[in-house]
Amino acid sequence: MLGAILAFALAVRLMQAYEGLPYLHHFDEPQVASTALQIMRSGDLNPHFFNYGSLLIYMNLGVDVLHYYHLMGQPEENAGSLGALDDIRTEHDTGWHWTISHPSFYLWNRWLTALFGAGSVALVYFIGRAVGGGWAGLLAAAFLAGLPLHVEYSAYVTTDVPASFLSIATVLLSVRHLQEGRPGQLLAALACGGLAASTKYNAAVVLSVPLAAFLLSLLSRRAVPRPWLWAALPAVPAVAFLIGTPCALLDLRQFLIDVGTEVRHYGVLGHGTTTTTAPGWPHLAWQAGMISSTLGIPVTLLAVLGAVSMLARRAGWLVLLHPVLYALFMAGQRVKVERNLVVLYAFAAIAAGAGAMALVRVAAALALPHSKARRWVAVAVPILIAILVLIPGAQAASIAWRAFRVPEPRSQALLAAARLAAKAPPPARVGIAEEMRAHPLDLARIGASATVKPWLDLVCDPAPYSVILRPGRFTGFRGEAKPTADMLKEMAPAGFAAVESFGLGPLFLDLYSTMPLVELLVPSTESSTAGTWTCQERFASSDLKTSMKYAIDPNGTLQMTKGGWALTPPVRAGAGRYAFVLLASGQGAGGEPARLHLTVEDASAEKTLLLEQDRRDYVLGFEVAQETALSLRVAFVNDFWSPKNLQDRNAYLGRIVLLHRRSR
Numbered sequence: 001m002l003g004a005i006l007a008f009a010l011a012v013r014l015m016q017a018y019e020g021l022p023y024l025h026h027f028d029e030p031q032v033a034s035t036a037l038q039i040m041r042s043g044d045l046n047p048h049f050f051n052y053g054s055l056l057i058y059m060n061l062g063v064d065v066l067h068y069y070h071l072m073g074q075p076e077e078n079a080g081s082l083g084a085l086d087d088i089r090t091e092h093d094t095g096w097h098w099t100i101s102h103p104s105f106y107l108w109n110r111w112l113t114a115l116f117g118a119g120s121v122a123l124v125y126f127i128g129r130a131v132g133g134g135w136a137g138l139l140a141a142a143f144l145a146g147l148p149l150h151v152e153y154s155a156y157v158t159t160d161v162p163a164s165f166l167s168i169a170t171v172l173l174s175v176r177h178l179q180e181g182r183p184g185q186l187l188a189a190l191a192c193g194g195l196a197a198s199t200k201y202n203a204a205v206v207l208s209v210p211l212a213a214f215l216l217s218l219l220s221r222r223a224v225p226r227p228w229l230w231a232a233l234p235a236v237p238a239v240a241f242l243i244g245t246p247c248a249l250l251d252l253r254q255f256l257i258d259v260g261t262e263v264r265h266y267g268v269l270g271h272g273t274t275t276t277t278a279p280g281w282p283h284l285a286w287q288a289g290m291i292s293s294t295l296g297i298p299v300t301l302l303a304v305l306g307a308v309s310m311l312a313r314r315a316g317w318l319v320l321l322h323p324v325l326y327a328l329f330m331a332g333q334r335v336k337v338e339r340n341l342v343v344l345y346a347f348a349a350i351a352a353g354a355g356a357m358a359l360v361r362v363a364a365a366l367a368l369p370h371s372k373a374r375r376w377v378a379v380a381v382p383i384l385i386a387i388l389v390l391i392p393g394a395q396a397a398s399i400a401w402r403a404f405r406v407p408e409p410r411s412q413a414l415l416a417a418a419r420l421a422a423k424a425p426p427p428a429r430v431g432i433a434e435e436m437r438a439h440p441l442d443l444a445r446i447g448a449s450a451t452v453k454p455w456l457d458l459v460c461d462p463a464p465y466s467v468i469l470r471p472g473r474f475t476g477f478r479g480e481a482k483p484t485a486d487m488l489k490e491m492a493p494a495g496f497a498a499v500e501s502f503g504l505g506p507l508f509l510d511l512y513s514t515m516p517l518v519e520l521l522v523p524s525t526e527s528s529t530a531g532t533w534t535c536q537e538r539f540a541s542s543d544l545k546t547s548m549k550y551a552i553d554p555n556g557t558l559q560m561t562k563g564g565w566a567l568t569p570p571v572r573a574g575a576g577r578y579a580f581v582l583l584a585s586g587q588g589a590g591g592e593p594a595r596l597h598l599t600v601e602d603a604s605a606e607k608t609l610l611l612e613q614d615r616r617d618y619v620l621g622f623e624v625a626q627e628t629a630l631s632l633r634v635a636f637v638n639d640f641w642s643p644k645n646l647q648d649r650n651a652y653l654g655r656i657v658l659l660h661r662r663s664r
Contacts, residue, residue: 001138002125008393009145011120012400016155017110017384019403022103022439023410025514026156027438030097033109033157033484034090036060040068041088046247050258052159053198055244055518060109060157067108069159079441080104089508095585095613096437098512103441108184109157116165117154121145124346124353130175132306139385140353144346146393149294151400153542154343161201164343166196167206171322174213175315181217187236194240199608201259202340207237212321216314223508248524270334277336284331290338295348303348306355316354323347356385409503413518414442416500417467420522421449424466431458432466435474435488435509436518456581456617456657459493460535465523468496471507472517481510482620486661491533509616510523533579537571537658544568544634544653558653560636568656570629578603579621580632583654586611594651595637602628608637611651 001470019025031615035047036057071082072353080102082088089101100106121141128139144150156159173189176182195644197204225321242248277283281511287337287354292300310316323344363381392659407415416431421428430446432438443450453461474489476482488509500520541558544566551559558566568580586594593610598620600606604621624630638653 005141005145009121012151012396013114013117013154015400015404016023020408022441023408024512029157037090038092040064041211050255053245055198056159056162062637063108114154116162127172128350128353132357136353136357139356140350142389143352144349146396148396151396160342161629163196163200165204166192167203170206171209174209177212191240193585194237196243198241205329206322209322232447249371264334274619275337276334279332286336299352303351305358306351309358408519411442412502418446421573429464431468433470459491468521472519473506475506476509477511480618484617496521501527524594533659533661536660538654539568559650565635568632570631573630574627579658579659582618584650585615597635599633601631635638
C-alpha cells in the first residue's frame with residue numbers, strides 16, 4: 001500500500017511539472033532556475049543572490065549540467081535541442097525576469113522538486129507510524145500524497161517543498177534519536193536542519209527539534225552522555241549550512257545585504273496590500289484559516305483529534321514541536337503567503353492520520369456492546385476515511401493530468417492560428433501581439449508567416465493579415481504599465497473580428513501571466529472601431545529632431561547617451577482626446593531607473609517616465625480643446641549617469657504614435 005501511495009504521489013507531481021511550459025506561471029521560479037543556468041553559463045559558482053540559501057540552486061545546477069549534455073546530443077531538427085552553451089537565454093540576456101529559452105531545463109528542475117515532494121510523503125509515513133502505528137502512517141502519507149496544494153508546490157522550482165522535505169527528515173531523525181539514543185541519528189538530524197536552513201532561511205526553526213530530542217534523551221538517561229555532542233549541536237548545522245551556501249562567507253557583504261533585505265521585507269515592510277497582515281494573532285488566525293480551508297473541515301477535525309492523541313507520547317510532543325514553533329515564528333512576520341505554510345501541511349497530514357486511527361478506536365469502543373453497531377462502524381468509518389483521502393487525490397490527479405495534456409492558452413492559440421493560416425489564401429500572414437511574449441517554440445509551428453509586433457503596431461499596420469492574435473485582457477501590475485494597458489485594451493484593428501479565444505486570465509505587460517485570455521481575429525466586414533483608439537500619425541526615430549547627433553541602431557532605435565532631447569514634427573489636431581505612445585526602454589544603475597520627461601507642446605501636458613530595462617510602450621494622454629499643432633518633446637533626465645563606473649544610463653527610443661479616440 002505504501003508503494004502504491006508513493007507511486008501515485010510521484011506520478012501526479014511529475015505530470016504537474018508540465019504546467020504552463022513553455023511559459024512560467026510562478027513569480028519566484030527564475031530566482032532558483034535562472035540563477036543555476038547563469039552559473040552554468042558563466043562558470044562563476046557565486047550565485048550573487050542570497051535572498052534564499054544556495055543549496056537548491058546548486059542542486060539544480062547539477063541537474064542542468066546533465067540536461068545540457070542531453071540537449072547537446074539531440075538532432076538539430078528537434079526544436080528543443082541545443083547547439084552551444086551560450087544559446088541558453090535567461091533574464092540576464094533580455095531583462096525580462098521570466099525569459100526561458102529552453103523550457104526543458106525548467107522541466108527537469110521541476111522533476112527534482114517533485115522527487116522532494118514524493119520523498120516528503122515517504123517521510124510522513126515513517127513519522128506517522130512512529131506516533132500512531134502503521135495504519136496512521138499510511139493514512140498520513142495518503143493525505144499528503146493527494147493534497148492538491150502540496151502537489152502544486154511540488155512542481156515548481158522553488159525552495160518550499162525541498163526545505164519542507166529536509167525539515168521533515170530532521171524531525172524523523174530526531175524522533176529516532178529519542179527512541180534509540182544513537183548519536184549518529186542526532187548528528188544526521190542536525191545536518192538535515194542545517195541543510196534545510198541553507199535551502200530556505202526560515203526552516204532554521206526546525207533545529208529546535210534535535211536540540212529537544214537531545215535534552216529529552218539526557219533527561220531520560222537512555223543515552224550515554226557524550227560531552228562532544230554539546231559542541232556538535234551548533235557546529236554540525238553551521239557546517240551543513242555553509243556546505244549548501246558557501247558564498248555566505250566568500251561573498252559576505254552581498255549575503256548580509258540580501259538576507260537583511262528579506263528580514264526587513266518580512267518583518268517590517270510587508271508584501272503588498274493582499275499579502276501583508278499585522279503580526280501576532282491576526283497572522284496566526286490567517287494561518288489557521290488557510291490550513292483549514294485547504295484541508296477541509298473533516299480533515300482539519302481529524303488533525304485536531306490526532307494532535308491531541310499524539311500528546312500521549314513523547315515522540316508525539318517532539319513531532320508537534322516544529323509546526324507549533326514554526327507557526328508562531330511566521331506569525332511574528334508581516335508577510336502572509338501560502339507557500340510558507342507548505343511544511344505545516346505535512347505535519348497536518350501526520351496529525352490527520354493519527355486522528356483517523358483515534359476515530360476508529362473511539363468508534364469501536366462506543367459500539368463495543370452492540371454487535372450490529374460494531375459491524376456498521378467497521379464499514380462506515382473506513383469508508384468515510386477513504387472518501388476523505390480519495391476526493392482530494394482525485395482532484396489532484398485531474399489537475400495534474402490537465403497540466404500534462406492541455407497546452408497553455410498561448411500555445412493553443414498559436415496552434416489554432418497555424419491551422420487557420422494553412423487554410424487562408426496565400427500568402428498567409430499571421431500577426432502576433434508582442435505583449436503575449438509568444439515563445440520561440442510556439443512561433444516555430446507557424447514558421448516564416450509569423451510577424452511579431454507590439455499590439456499598437458499591429459493595429460496601425462496597414463499590411464493584410466490572415467489571422468491576428470491579441471491578448472483579450474490587458475492589465476498592468478505597477479507604474480506606467482497600468483495606463484498603457486488601459487489604452488491598449490481599447491484598441492482594435494479595422495476590418496477584423498474575434499472568432500475564437502483561449503484562456504481566461506488577464507495578460508500583464510510587466511509581469512508573468514497565468515493562463516491569459518488570447519483571441520484570434522480574422523478579416524471581417526462586420527467589425528467596428530467606434531469608441532476605440534485609432535492611429536493618427538506615426539513617427540520613426542529618424543523623423544525626430546534632436547538636440548545633438550544621436551545614434552540609430554539597425555532596428556531603428558534611437559540611443560540617447562548624454563542627455564538632451566528629441567522632438568516630433570508638428571501634427572494638426574482638432575478638438576478631442578489624444579495620446580502619444582512612445583516605445584522606449586532604459587537601463588537602470590545604482591538602484592535608480594532611467595528617466596524621460598515628456599512634454600506636449602501647445603497642449604499643456606507633461607509627464608515623467610521611469611523606464612524599464614525591457615522595451616515597452618509608455619502613454620501620455622491629454623485633451624485638446626481647439627484645433628492646434630501638436631509636438632512631443634522627449635527629454636532624457638540623466639542625473640545619475642556615470643561614465644567612470646561604466647553605468648549604462650541610456651534611453652532607447654523606438655517609434656512614437658499619436659492616437660485619437662473615436663467617439664461612439
